[in-house]
Amino acid sequence: MTGGTGATGYLSREDILAVRDAALDAGLTDPAMRPLLFDGVMPRYRATLPLLPAPGLQVQSDLVEMNRVERLVDGSVPLETWLRNAVAQTTAAAPAAVLQRALDDVARDASGEPDVLADRPVPELKEEIVHRDDTVPFGFLRGGDAAGAAVARVKVPPYEGGEPLQPNGFPHSGTAWLVTPDLLVTNHHVVNARTASGGRRALAGPEDLLLQARGARARFDYESDDTETEEAAVRELAAHDAELDYAVLRLAEPSTRPVLRLAGRTLRVAAGDVVAVNIIQHPGGAPKRVALRNNLVFRADDRDLHYFTDTRSGSSGSPVLTDDWRVVALHRGTRRVEDVSFQGRDTAFVNVGTQFTAVMAHLAEHAPRVHAEIEAAQRGAAGAPV
Template sequence: MVKFTVEERQRLVTLLASVPLLSTESGRAEMLALAGLGDLVPHIDLTGAPLVAVSRVVSHLSAYGRFSRDQEALGVFLNLVATLTGKEQQDFIAGLLLTHRMMVPVSPAPTVVSWKGVDSPGSVEEKIITSNTLRPVHFLERALDAARAVCHIEVRAGATGWTGTGFLVAEDLLMTNEHVLPREDLLADARFRFNYEDDPTGRPRPVETVRASGRVFLSDQELDFALVELTGRPGERWGRLPLADAPPPVGERVNIIQHPAGQPKQIAMQSNFVQYVDDNVVQYVTATLPGSSGSPVLTDEWRVCAVHHAGGNLREPATGSRYFRNEGFRVSRILDRLPADLRSRLS
């Protein structure tokens, strides 16, 4: 537990209250998450005036103690805050970190001596530009884990055919769009290809092709989803995707792992903001192409919040206005349509 003198605490709380990013409840939560302390957010009252709220944060983190072998939770937080302050504040925070053995402080930022924008150098404090795109490195590992459960679908119907994307939600159950698999009789000639992707050298990886078992097929045109059972329990080898209770709010990001235009597996995780959410659909600007239909729309926790099904000049249900967006039906609505025995088998 970190124990400050009265003077140290007063000066620290005043400093924190003056940081613009800590002036709002959402900003305080974002800073804690960015410091890797997101799990503590539900346990701290972040509401109220900045001076009161940051005082609670200091008290909670001080009492929490060690975050890791060499780091106090409060030290991790202050080390991040220091990057948003001027040299005098950085020196003060560095002194606290060293005096109270909280952690080694970050190296001080160089002074901005010339600035070609409309503001003077002294007013430039924040380093998060427009939105926070920083993620821990394991974010990429989790993306690769999630990608294993996504497959390329090839459907044949006589002389015609088409491709789409699907993903495992159980060891033997795959979800996609109804317009990718609209009828049960198409299953006999449908192919589900896992690991259809390139390695880092651009060479194709070995593909596993799986067939439908014919035992379970459920489709819904209104919500544009299909659920099909596959042979050989491929989820035991390729994993399955967990389902989210709710989609991210407007302004947050969603990532889509897909087979655009029938190509080897790709991922869209830039310029990927949610634009609209209601009880049925999520609309977003994450990139897709024909062939991406049936792809999982994933939160930053790599949980499926929707099944991608359409894009273009779409109508926003609440306003009737049209926007160029992509859209997926919410998983929660899809789950409501499933029989209890199937729902119990899902992630």
């Protein structure tokens, strides 16, 4: 049912004790709170945890045990779920900050996100972000509905030495989307299917990476747990790059769905510009969600796009879309920032995506056939309604 995280786990011993102390300060050690903290954790796994008579020791024991588990057979990370619930139940600022920081570290390591955002000065956002006309044409909603049909939850089983890493699986979840009827785009670190440790991620060997890609399954129309939808199989890894953090998967059978259209230009943001983006995603491997327009770009260069939005582990690989529902970037992770204000409130995070023009330029040089295939599909989609 479970997979180990190795000798270190997600959090250090000092971090575990800090989370325990924060839980004590927040009143989360009350036995009545335990069911709320484990909401969303597989009951069969929870039943394996030792029960102790002292509430403080119980929380510490739970944390230590969960810290040893990389993920469960459903792909979930119990420590991440527990911490997310703990943050939701905490109102006091000091313990909430400790819990949130631990959650961020666990979520980032669980997703295998690479830590590539360099420290740079962060510009302040102007008051005009609030005082402006934020309405969009009604067709925006229809365009979003059409774009969502091309987005899927993808699960990738890890392999090592040509064999499944665990007998029962422990798949890594991400988001993927159609750029041609045959090709899905997601992050390299999603297909890499490795949990990061100490801010670094191990890389799967070339043969294991191919096996993981071929074992990936994409689930379209996953909008509710109440409805079963079919999963699409993957035939091969068509192209990939760890530095730009992209992977292109070829489906076993072409899809009849409309593909997402590419913006075709690098997004530029001048000082004072207010640019909103939209992210269709499967956070935590859960049903499809969308972050709409309250996601403002604050910095862009030839390779990276930085923006404020709500994402979670599992959102990796999501398309970052402009208001005309064209893909401008490939979402790849979240980075911590300090002394940054967004719409009048301090924020601890900024999201980062790879400009898709950078991905296309890399494909043109290193995988020209895939590049040509995407270009041809995009020309065919040019007349499709948004």
